[in-house]
Amino acid sequence: MKQIDEHGLEMPGDQIIQNPEFGKKILKKIHTISADLIHPVKLMHVCGTHEHTLAEYGLRSPNIIPKNVEIISGPGCPVCVCPAEDIDRAIELTKNQDIILTTFGDMIRVPSTHSSLSREKAKGADIRIVYGPADAIKIAQDNPNKEIVFFAIGFETTAPLLALELANNPPSNFTVLSAHKLIPPAMELMISLPDFKLDGFICPGHVATIIGMKPFIQFSEKHNFPNVIAGFEPNDMLLGIYILLTQIKNRETYAINEYTRVVRPQGNQVAQEFMKEVYGCTDSKWRGIGLIPNSGLELKEKYQQYDALKRFEIPLLNSQDIPKGCSCHLVLVGKKKPEQCPLFAKKCTPINPVGPCMVGNEGSCRISYMYRSRQ
Amino acid sequence: MCLAIPGKVMEINGPTAIVDFNGVQRDVVIGLCPNIEIGSYVVVHAGYAIEMVNEEEALKSISLWQEMIESEENFDQTNFF
Ligand code: SF4
Numbered sequence: 001m002k003q004i005d006e007h008g009l010e011m012p013g014d015q016i017i018q019n020p021e022f023g024k025k026i027l028k029k030i031h032t033i034s035a036d037l038i039h040p041v042k043l044m045h046v047c048g049t050h051e052h053t054l055a056e057y058g059l060r061s062p063n064i065i066p067k068n069v070e071i072i073s074g075p076g077c078p079v080c081v082c083p084a085e086d087i088d089r090a091i092e093l094t095k096n097q098d099i100i101l102t103t104f105g106d107m108i109r110v111p112s113t114h115s116s117l118s119r120e121k122a123k124g125a126d127i128r129i130v131y132g133p134a135d136a137i138k139i140a141q142d143n144p145n146k147e148i149v150f151f152a153i154g155f156e157t158t159a160p161l162l163a164l165e166l167a168n169n170p171p172s173n174f175t176v177l178s179a180h181k182l183i184p185p186a187m188e189l190m191i192s193l194p195d196f197k198l199d200g201f202i203c204p205g206h207v208a209t210i211i212g213m214k215p216f217i218q219f220s221e222k223h224n225f226p227n228v229i230a231g232f233e234p235n236d237m238l239l240g241i242y243i244l245l246t247q248i249k250n251r252e253t254y255a256i257n258e259y260t261r262v263v264r265p266q267g268n269q270v271a272q273e274f275m276k277e278v279y280g281c282t283d284s285k286w287r288g289i290g291l292i293p294n295s296g297l298e299l300k301e302k303y304q305q306y307d308a309l310k311r312f313e314i315p316l317l318n319s320q321d322i323p324k325g326c327s328c329h330l331v332l333v334g335k336k337k338p339e340q341c342p343l344f345a346k347k348c349t350p351i352n353p354v355g356p357c358m359v360g361n362e363g364s365c366r367i368s369y370m371y372r373s374r375q
Numbered sequence: 376m377c378l379a380i381p382g383k384v385m386e387i388n389g390p391t392a393i394v395d396f397n398g399v400q401r402d403v404v405i406g407l408c409p410n411i412e413i414g415s416y417v418v419v420h421a422g423y424a425i426e427m428v429n430e431e432e433a434l435k436s437i438s439l440w441q442e443m444i445e446s447e448e449n450f451d452q453t454n455f456f
Contacts, residue, residue, distance in 0.1 A: 010397075013433040016441055025444045049378050104421075132421035134404050157379065161423045164406045206379045209418065209426045232378075239440055258440075261433030262418050268426050271407045361378075 013261050017235050026238040027064065033245045034066040041069055042197065043244055044190060044334055046076035046183055047204035048362020049232050055371040057234040069245065072334035075186050076204060077362040078154045079106045080332060081286040085319035086179045087112035090151045092314045093177070094125035099312070100143060102136040103151035105129045106360030111353060113319045133162045140174040149308045151177045157206040159297055160271035163278040166303055175308040178298055181284055183207045184215045185295035191223060193333060200226040200244035202237065205259040210275075212267025216255040224253045231259035278303055287321045287356060288329030326355035331364050338368040345369055379420035381428060384413050394419060 016022055045051065051073050054060055060071060075081050087110060094101045094117075101117070108117040108129060121127040130136045133150060140148035148171075152162050159180040166176070183204060191198055203216050208229040216227045226247035230240030240258050247254060257263050275297075284296020299307050322329050325343050330336035338344050338357065348354035350366050357365040382394035387405070394403045394417060401422070405411055408424040416428035 013437040016437050022441065022444065029444055132404075132423060134422055157420055157425065160407055160425070161404075161421055164404070164423070168406070206418075206420065206425070209379070239444075242444075260436040261428055261430075262426055264426070264429060264432075268407060270409060271425065274407070 014233075017231070017233050019235070023235045023238055026235060026242055030069070030238065030242050030245060031066055033242070033249055034069055036249055037068055037245070040067075041199040041245070041248055043069065043071050043200045043202055043241065044074045044198050045071065045202040045204070045230075046074040046187060046190075047202075047207070048077040048360070048367075049206070050202060050204065050230070050237060051076065051362065051364055051367050053232055053234055053237055055367045058371070059234060059237065065241070069241065071202070071241070073331075073364045074190050074334055075286060075289060075332045076155075076183075077332075077357065077360065077364065078158070078181065079104075079110050079360045080328065080356040080363050081181060081186075081289065082107070082110070082153050082179050082356070083285045083287045083319065084112045084321045085285065085317060086151075086153075086177065087117065088114075088317045088319045089309075089314050090117060090149075090177055091115055091120050091125075092317065093149055093308065093312060094120055094127060096147070096312065099147045099149055100126045100128060100139060101149050101151060102128050102130045102139055104131075104153065106362070107151060107153055109353065110356045110359045111323060113317070133165045137165055137170055137174060140171040144171070144173060146173060147311075148174050149177055149312075150174065151179070153179045153181075155181055155183050155204070155207050156210045156275075157204075159279065160210055160268070160274050163271075163274035166278050166299070166306055167274055170306065172305075175306050175311050176299065177308045178279075178296075180279070180297040181286065182281070182295050182297070184211075184219060185292050186286065186289075187219060189289070189292050189295075190333065191225065196333075196335070198225075199248050200228070202240050202244070203227050203229045203255075205229055205231045205236075205263055208257070208259070208263045208267065210268050210271045212269075212272075213255060213257055213263070213265045214267075220253050220255040226253050227255040229255070229257045229259050229263055231262070286332075288332050323354050328355035328357045328365070331355075331357050338365040341365070345372070379418045379425055381416055381418050384411050384415050384417055387411070387413060392417075392424070394424070 136150040228240040228243045279297040281294045282296045282298045327341040357363040382396040386393040404423045417424040
């Protein structure tokens with residue numbers, strides 16, 4: 001089957017946004033303004049796709065971004081931040097012969113405490129990769145004598161897809177292991193970490209597509225902190241960096257939308273309504289980071305019949321997030337670069353991942369491994 | 376995971392639409408974007424349209440970015456509210 005190119009179709013405005021000459025001009029501006037900064041700055045993004053763009057185009061290389069501007073990666077990889085406990089629970093569920101477990105492809109190779117979904121699959125567990133919740137619903141319709149559990153991970157971009165399905169009477173043999181997480185509470189935690197001073201956030205464009213500008217504006221106002229919502233082309237990110245540097249230099253603290261071709265100020269209100277209908281907020285554990293208040297989504301009372309944890313009994317598990325020697329807990333909050341982990345590219349590789357960050361397309365260690373020569 | 380890609384709506388069939396991604400056509404769930412029309416650009420994530428591309432706004436703001444980058448002046452945030 002012909003694959004979809006990850007850039008999709010050309011959109012209005014792409015000719016400028018994708019023009020390398022425009023990128024060079026933005027860089028020139030970045031260099032001019034960075035010469036005026038009184039101290040080195042640290043910008044954090046919280047999105048695996050942003051990490052991908054930075055690495056693929058080598059934007060962190062010292063001959064591109066000035067030395068006094070550091071861009072670090074925050075906890076923006078949804079499969080990486082999914083705690084081992086949730087994966088262990090998913091594995092427990094697959095021991096029930098009636099259950100077909102469905103999840104996103106990136107999730108299945110993530111190491112949990114003693115195993116991974118792919119290892120269990122190799123041993124015979126019925127685990128199927130789906131492209132989205134609609135595929136999982138289809139499997140439930142096609143297998144009326146089986147129980148279909150959808151292991152739901154992802155941020156605000158992904159959560160409304162499942163909300164839409166749950167609000168539309170899914171088959172009764174369909175349940176959800178809900179591990180959705182929210183980005184703004186994680187940003188709150190990042191700026192409160194000790195020994196760690198951030199100067200600006202590059203916020204994820206597709207999270208903002210759903211939730212709109214308001215949560216980011218509130219964040220900026222509450223903490224006097226500059227944010228930019230950025231798209232995913234290299235020039236989007238360069239523009240985002242330039243916008244942040246200008247704010248830092250002028251001591252301004254706005255939330256600015258660079259990704260205007262997709263993000264509307266109010267976000268996708270239909271998606272927000274579905275989320276409100278189906279989910280409530282709850283404190284949630286992030287792998288290697290710990291509990292973040294109000295950062296997870298759980299099914300509301302009305303939808304409890306679709307909660308796999310209510311339908312099936314799962315024993316208490318003694319899960320361990322970070323394997324011995326792995327530095328993912330530091331990589332995930334930008335305190336360590338993947339190359340600084342002693343296991344990186346030695347014991348830990350994409351074929352033999354030790355920690356969660358070496359697995360999916362958005363894991364920082366895996367991305368660094370793929371683009372090692374461009375840093 | 377949060378990767379979402381743009382495509383063009385070719386046909387609408389109830390809860391789904393056929394969307395063209397540079398020559399590859401796929402069925403996409405449109406329940407989160409009920410107002411899409413044939414010919415509009417949508418951004419698609421995991422088989423679901425999550426937003427329509429704002430063509431007018433896109434062109435307007437991109438030309439503003441361009442102006443800002445090409446001018447000698449420094450960036451004025453107040454232009455972007
Ligand atoms: S290189 Fe491997 S072991 Fe080291 S932090 Fe990354 S995932 Fe963990």
